[in-house]
Amino acid sequence: MTIVQARAPWSAVIRKGQTLTIEDLEGNQAVDCLIYNAHDTAERYSAPDTIAAQGNIFLTTGSVLRSSEGNPLMTVVADEVGRHDTVGGACSRESNTLRYGQHTKHQHACVENFLIEGSRWGLGKRDLVSNINWYMNVPVDPDGSLGIVDGISAPGLTVTLRAEMDVLVLVSNCPQINNPCNGFDPTPVRMLVAEG
Amino acid sequence: MSTATTTGAREHARAQGGTVVECMPTVPAGDGLTWDETVPGGGYASKRLARGTTLRLTDLYGDACVSVLLFNADEPWERLNVADTVKVLWQAYVGEGHLLLSDQGRALATVTAGDRERSDTFCGTTTLKSNSLRYGDGSPHSATPAGRELFTLAAAKHGLTRRDLPPSISFFQGVRVGADGGFTWLGSAGPGAVVELRAEMPVTVLLVNVPHPLDPREEYTCSPVRITARPARPGEPRDARTPEGERALLNTADYLASRGLA
Numbered sequence: 436m437t438i439v440q441a442r443a444p445w446s447a448v449i450r451k452g453q454t455l456t457i458e459d460l461e462g463n464q465a466v467d468c469l470i471y472n473a474h475d476t477a478e479r480y481s482a483p484d485t486i487a488a489q490g491n492i493f494l495t496t497g498s499v500l501r502s503s504e505g506n507p508l509m510t511v512v513a514d515e516v517g518r519h520d521t522v523g524g525a526c527s528r529e530s531n532t533l534r535y536g537q538h539t540k541h542q543h544a545c546v547e548n549f550l551i552e553g554s555r556w557g558l559g560k561r562d563l564v565s566n567i568n569w570y571m572n573v574p575v576d577p578d579g580s581l582g583i584v585d586g587i588s589a590p591g592l593t594v595t596l597r598a599e600m601d602v603l604v605l606v607s608n609c610p611q612i613n614n615p616c617n618g619f620d621p622t623p624v625r626m627l628v629a630e631g
Numbered sequence: 632m633s634t635a636t637t638t639g640a641r642e643h644a645r646a647q648g649g650t651v652v653e654c655m656p657t658v659p660a661g662d663g664l665t666w667d668e669t670v671p672g673g674g675y676a677s678k679r680l681a682r683g684t685t686l687r688l689t690d691l692y693g694d695a696c697v698s699v700l701l702f703n704a705d706e707p708w709e710r711l712n713v714a715d716t717v718k719v720l721w722q723a724y725v726g727e728g729h730l731l732l733s734d735q736g737r738a739l740a741t742v743t744a745g746d747r748e749r750s751d752t753f754c755g756t757t758t759l760k761s762n763s764l765r766y767g768d769g770s771p772h773s774a775t776p777a778g779r780e781l782f783t784l785a786a787a788k789h790g791l792t793r794r795d796l797p798p799s800i801s802f803f804q805g806v807r808v809g810a811d812g813g814f815t816w817l818g819s820a821g822p823g824a825v826v827e828l829r830a831e832m833p834v835t836v837l838l839v840n841v842p843h844p845l846d847p848r849e850e851y852t853c854s855p856v857r858i859t860a861r862p863a864r865p866g867e868p869r870d871a872r873t874p875e876g877e878r879a880l881l882n883t884a885d886y887l888a889s890r891g892l893a
Contacts, residue, residue, distance in 0.1 A: 477792070477793045477794050481755065481798065482714075482755075482798055483713075483753060483754050483755025483756070483798045483799075483844075484755060484758060484761070484844075486753050486754055486755075487753070487754040487755065487761075487844040487845060488761075490813055490814055490845070491811070491812040491813045491814070492753060492808055492812040492814075493811075493812035503758070503779065503793070503796070504758055504759065504760055504779075505758035505759070505760035505761050506760065518812070522714065522717065522718075522723070522753065523714055523717075523718045524712065524713075524714020524715055524718055525714070527715075527734065527736070528736075529734070529735045529736030529737075529882075530712075530715045530718075530719055530732075530734075530736050531736075532736050532878060532882065533715075533719045533732070533736050533875045533878045533879050533882070534718075534719055534875060536878070537878070546734075559708075560708050560734075561708055561794045561795055562794060563734070564797045564798060565712075565713060565714045565797065565798045566714075573718075574810075575723050575808040575812075577810075578724075579722050579723045579724035579747070579808075580721055580722060580723075581717060581718070581721065581722065581723045582718070582721050583718070
């Protein structure tokens, strides 16, 4: 069991059959997540393949997280929240300048977490793709308007993933302070890896 | 004509020159164009485009589905970020006026024409696995090639690999998202639909023309798309319709100035 501090990255290899449980300790915290085939990181999480295969943009119990080659990486086997986002991507210093203004350029951001944590596994910028945002709430209105709105999570709620192959999981415990993805207040989360 | 000798084989080969078919490039493009090519269903194409180039795609028969990836032509680790493209601009359905954003907070291109109802930022393109399950094969030499396999080939022509293929955005076929997150298939707007993209920096564009992942038709159905490109005036930050778009174009201008490109 590991506590991931507010704003911090985390990573681990999860073996086939093991489960990863993410606990939103204080509630309304976005947990950005990327997943790779641990033996061939050119195969990685694909938001579009996951969305197209399940015919729905939201992730919840039963969602199969698919790779860029269409293979199952992990499956959501339990979810106490109801739905999670995989459309909104990760905050970056660069996108923050568009969303909020140039004054946010030197704030810490999820892409910074992915880059520094990924670098420990030989991954670089080319390896970052659209990701999962556990606990983040991104509705799409009938006219196509979409955006990050107040979360629907609460303290202590969990989501549990089962590895369908050996996977490398990268996490950014989102440091964003300019939108409601984490209530403007980044807080810690807990990771638990267990045998299946 | 006998091809038993080198002379005969050469004559046979050369006699094929000048053949005209529907799906082929016109080289050089001519008539003020910098690119003129018709790509068949199940085909792909790519090109490096100068800043300001306006790329026009025409769905000739109403069954095209063109998935697009864009890269900074000089620094390809900067590339299309579909998530930022919808999130930063607060809009999932992409049409005229929408900027296509890179992962570096800049505009790679502007959509200058196109039906917002007939684009898709959610479903990407097909894989070898999905097409093999769906149509029996998805390899590029098959009759039912998958989009990601064709993107891999197009990327290779520019020194790029599978690692360089992020989610793509597709045009001419639409999906609508319901309140529950589920999709309604809108299909095509019909023959003659046009999409135009204007490069806001030098870009490498990769295009694949394959059936949409949610196309419900049993048969692999995809018809040719005509590509034409011509030089044009790049966008100005003051033309932007949103503060986010204006900042994207300002960031692009800042980058181009530092590179000596504008």
